[in-house]
Amino acid sequence: MVKQIFQFSDANSLYTLPDILALSKKEWKEVSAINFDNNSGSGWVYIKVKSKTTQPLLMELQTPFIDTLNIWLIDKASKIHEFPATGFSHLSKINYNPLKHRYFLTELPIKNYQTFDVIIQGNNSAGFPMKYFVKFWNQPEFIHYSNESNWRWALFIGMILTVLFVSLAAYLIQKKRIYYYFAAYVTCFSVYALLIDGWGIYLEPSFYKYYNPIQNPHLLNLGICYYLLFSRKFLVIPSPSPKWWLRISPWWFFAGIAGYIMLTNYDYSNSNDILYRTGYWSGILMLISISLLWGSYLRDAFQRKFRPVWLLLFSEALVIVFFLTNINSVNLNEANLPISDILLLRIALTAQVLLIAIGWIFRQQVIRDAQEKLTVLHVEQQKAFWDTERELKDLKISSLRISNELHGQREHLARELHDGIGSQLTHIISRLDILSISDNSQQKQLKQLRDFTRDINQNLRETIWILSKKEVTCSQFALRLHGFLQNLWEDQKYPQLKWHCSNPAENIILSPEVAVHLMRLTQEAIANIIKHAQADEIEVELRINPPQLKLVIKDNGIGFDTEKSSYGFGLENMRKRAAEMEGIIDLRSGNLGTEIQVIIPVTT
Numbered sequence: 072m073v074k075q076i077f078q079f080s081d082a083n084s085l086y087t088l089p090d091i092l093a094l095s096k097k098e099w100k101e102v103s104a105i106n107f108d109n110n111s112g113s114g115w116v117y118i119k120v121k122s123k124t125t126q127p128l129l130m131e132l133q134t135p136f137i138d139t140l141n142i143w144l145i146d147k148a149s150k151i152h153e154f155p156a157t158g159f160s161h162l163s164k165i166n167y168n169p170l171k172h173r174y175f176l177t178e179l180p181i182k183n184y185q186t187f188d189v190i191i192q193g194n195n196s197a198g199f200p201m202k203y204f205v206k207f208w209n210q211p212e213f214i215h216y217s218n219e220s221n222w223r224w225a226l227f228i229g230m231i232l233t234v235l236f237v238s239l240a241a242y243l244i245q246k247k248r249i250y251y252y253f254a255a256y257v258t259c260f261s262v263y264a265l266l267i268d269g270w271g272i273y274l275e276p277s278f279y280k281y282y283n284p285i286q287n288p289h290l291l292n293l294g295i296c297y298y299l300l301f302s303r304k305f306l307v308i309p310s311p312s313p314k315w316w317l318r319i320s321p322w323w324f325f326a327g328i329a330g331y332i333m334l335t336n337y338d339y340s341n342s343n344d345i346l347y348r349t350g351y352w353s354g355i356l357m358l359i360s361i362s363l364l365w366g367s368y369l370r371d372a373f374q375r376k377f378r379p380v381w382l383l384l385f386s387e388a389l390v391i392v393f394f395l396t397n398i399n400s401v402n403l404n405e406a407n408l409p410i411s412d413i414l415l416l417r418i419a420l421t422a423q424v425l426l427i428a429i430g431w432i433f434r435q436q437v438i439r440d441a442q443e444k445l446t447v448l449h450v451e452q453q454k455a456f457w458d459t460e461r462e463l464k465d466l467k468i469s470s471l472r473i474s475n476e477l478h479g480q481r482e483h484l485a486r487e488l489h490d491g492i493g494s495q496l497t498h499i500i501s502r503l504d505i506l507s508i509s510d511n512s513q514q515k516q517l518k519q520l521r522d523f524t525r526d527i528n529q530n531l532r533e534t535i536w537i538l539s540k541k542e543v544t545c546s547q548f549a550l551r552l553h554g555f556l557q558n559l560w561e562d563q564k565y566p567q568l569k570w571h572c573s574n575p576a577e578n579i580i581l582s583p584e585v586a587v588h589l590m591r592l593t594q595e596a597i598a599n600i601i602k603h604a605q606a607d608e609i610e611v612e613l614r615i616n617p618p619q620l621k622l623v624i625k626d627n628g629i630g631f632d633t634e635k636s637s638y639g640f641g642l643e644n645m646r647k648r649a650a651e652m653e654g655i656i657d658l659r660s661g662n663l664g665t666e667i668q669v670i671i672p673v674t675t
Contacts, residue, residue: 075101075118075119076101076102076103076104076105076116076117076118076205077096077099077100077101077102077116077117077118078099078100078102078105078106078107078114078115078116078117079091079094079098079099079100079114079115079116079117080100080107080113080114081113081114081115082113083113084113084194086113086115088143088151088190088192091115091117091190091192092145092190099117104202104204105191105193105202105203105204105205106201106202107193107195107201107202113192113193113194113195114192114193114201115190115191115192115193116189116190116191116192116193116205117188117189117190118188118189118190118191118205119186119187119188119189120179120181120186120187120188120189120207121184121185121186121187122181122184122185122186122187123184123209124209126209126210127178127179127180127181127210128178128179128181128207128208128209129176129177129178129179129207129208129209129210129213130142130176130177130178130179130189130205130206130207130208131176131204131205131206131207131208131213132176132177132191132203132204132205133203133204133206139193139194139195140191140192140193140203141153141191141192142154142177142189142190142191143189143190143191144179144180144181144187144188144189144190145187145188145189145190146185146187147185147186147187152180154177179207191203191205223414223417224265224268224417227261227417227420227421228261228265230421230424231257231258231261231424234254234257234424234428235254235257235258238250238251238253238254238257239251239254242254247304248300248304249301249304249305252297252298252300252301252304253297253301253427255293255294255297256294256297256298256301257420257424258294259290259291259293259294259297260290260291260294260420261420262290263287263288263290263291263294264416264417264420266287266290267287285332285335285336286332286333286336288328288332288354289329289332292325292328292329292332293325295321295324295325295328295358295361296321296322296324296325298387299321299324299361299364299365299368300321302365302368302383303368305379305383305427305430305431305434306368306369306371306372306377306379306380306383307372307377307438308368308371308372312371314367314371316364316367317367317368317371319364321361321364324357324360324361324364327357328354328357328358328361331350331351331353331354331357332350332354334346334349334350334353335350335351335354365387369383369384377437378433378437379430379433379434379437382426382427382429382430382433382434383427383430385426386422386423386424386426386427386430387423389419389422389423389426390416390419390420390423392419393415393416393419542580542581542582542583543580543581543582543583543586544578544579544580544581545579545580545581545615545620545673548581548586548589549572549613549615551586551590552589552590552593552611552613553570553572555590555593555594556568556570556593556597556611559597565607566600566601566606566607566608566609566626567607567608567609568609568610568611569608569609569610569611570610570611570612571610571611571612571613572612572613572615573612573613573614573615573616574614574615574616578675579615579617579620579673579674579675580673580674580675581620581673584651584652585652585671588648588649588651588652589622589652589669589671591648592622592645592648592649592656592669593611593622593624595641595644595645596624596645596667597609597611597624599641600624600626600628600665603628603631604626604628604629604630604631604664604665605628605629606626606627606628606629606664607627607628608626608627609624609625609626610623610624610625610626611623611624612624615673617673617674617675618672618673618674619670619671619672619673620670620671620672620673621668621669621670622668622669623666623667623668623669624666624667625664625665625666625667626664626665627663627664628664628665629662629664630660630661630662630663630664630665631660631665632660642658645667645669649669649671652671653671653672654669654670654671654672655669655670656668656669656670657669657670
């Protein structure tokens with residue numbers, strides 16, 4: 072039907088139709104498919120057509136790019152017939168449907184085996200490729216082709232509607248956003264494919280001003296955003312993630328690309344090529360950023376060894392291959408694909424949906440297996456917890472039994488000391504009292520012996536009191552320590568004793584061992600002061616500030632050199648006692664006296 076196709080490049084749009092008709096055949100370039108390079112700007116096509124039917128021919132123009140086409144038909148009598156132009160620049164014309172831009176069908180009055188010349192002028196912005204496909208149909212062939220295309224679309228739409236119904240039903244039942252994101256993604260891509268395939272002719276005219284070949288990518292942009300959200304849920308990316316790039320919301324990219332699309336649309340409508348290119352390539356850079364973000368999702372899933380990531384990667388690879396093939400073959404190399412790119416898009420989307428469905432089943436199985444492992448692990452951990460708790464209870468019972476036995480032994484020891492050694496010491500003190508009254512040359516020594524024995528008896532009484540207790544409150548200990556000091560100073564007024572006690576709380580508990588250590592530390596410190604310090608005043612202070620108890624003993628004596636002290640064994644013994652109480656001892660001595668601080672932890 073088509074005899075020959077010629078093209079002539081007019082990059083600067085210098086030629087008019089009469090100029091083109093005046094060109095010689097040598098100036099035309101014969102081609103098999105119509106395409107111009109990226110710097111074409113404007114180009115002319117000359118086609119010799121011979122009809123083989125008695126019916127008018129239908130000329131179909133497929134324009135994947137935003138360009139303007141003007142069409143003329145020249146018969147044998149050199150009569151010129153001009154047909155309505157198509158293209159983005161005609162959006163302002165009344166009743167013009169920009170969504171019909173991709174497939175422009177023109178009825179040519181060519182019949183009865185006539186030969187006609189068809190002249191087509193295409194215009195595009197410099198720097199962008201210009202290519203359009205021309206195909207001639209007789210009416211029965213076109214009807215058959217149109218019916219086949221409609222059936223293919225019907226199957227595709229039926230599948231998409233089924234997917235949407237299942238996804239939305241699952242979303243309403245399970246309340247999981249992953250189903251909503253998937254349904255929204257499939258919807259956006261499907262509507263985008265429908266609109267750029269020419270189905271926009273069925274929309275209400277009121278929609279025409281909102282959608283055109285430049286603004287259609289808004290649907291693609293929204294679909295990409297929902298796909299990123301779906302991928303996050305599908306790959307079980309934690310939210311919030313410790314990695315900052317995984318916390319970036321896809322909606323930021325959606326807003327950026329939407330702005331660039333609107334900028335491109337505005338600038339193209341106002342013929343501003345510089346801003347148009349800026350918006351176009353900025354959008355491309357934003358798409359690259361989105362690809363990197365999606366790649367980070369995959370990388371995170373690979374690092375976690377989440378196996379369904381492979382099916383998601385393969386499913387998206389089909390769509391990526393489609394777009395790369397379309398960009399490389401059509402946009403860059405101006406090749407004529409044997410299969411319509413929209414058909415390829417539908418095939419890619421269908422295969423992707425099927426692979427995602429398979430991947431979804433596998434994902435759910437992986438999640439169920441992980442949940443079962445977690446359940447088994449939880450049961451094992453719970454069993455181990457109960458076993459450990461039972462062992463702890465046994466240890467507590469055993470510890471309580473040992474503590475009771477130890478307390479019983481302490482009580483038994485206290486009774487034995489009281490009934491045995493205590494009574495004997497009391498008898499010795501009584502006899503010494505009688506002897507010290509009588510006229511005896513050794514009365515002084517007897518008195519010293521009596522006082523020493525009385526001190527031993529007092530210490531024994533304190534020990535017996537502590538051993539008989541299972542636990543000692545701080546208030547009880549403070550009273551006992553004060554009583555011990557008063558007994559110690561009963562027969563002496565020099566040096567002067569000062570006693571202070573703060574916050575003797577009842578809820579602060581001391582073990583008998585700690586009480587013994589504190590009593591012995593006080594006794595050792597006071598004995599050293601009386602023996603060595605030559606002090607006029609001794610101050611004993613008990614400070615109780617949970618979680619600490621502080622015992623302070625200080626004097627105003629002559630002090631001593633802690634490094635060269637002659638009674639280092641006593642100090643060393645005091646340090647050991649403090650260590651056994653898990654406390655510390657701080658000793659400071661100088662010309663103004665000595666201060667000893669013992670700090671131990673206490674609990675309520």
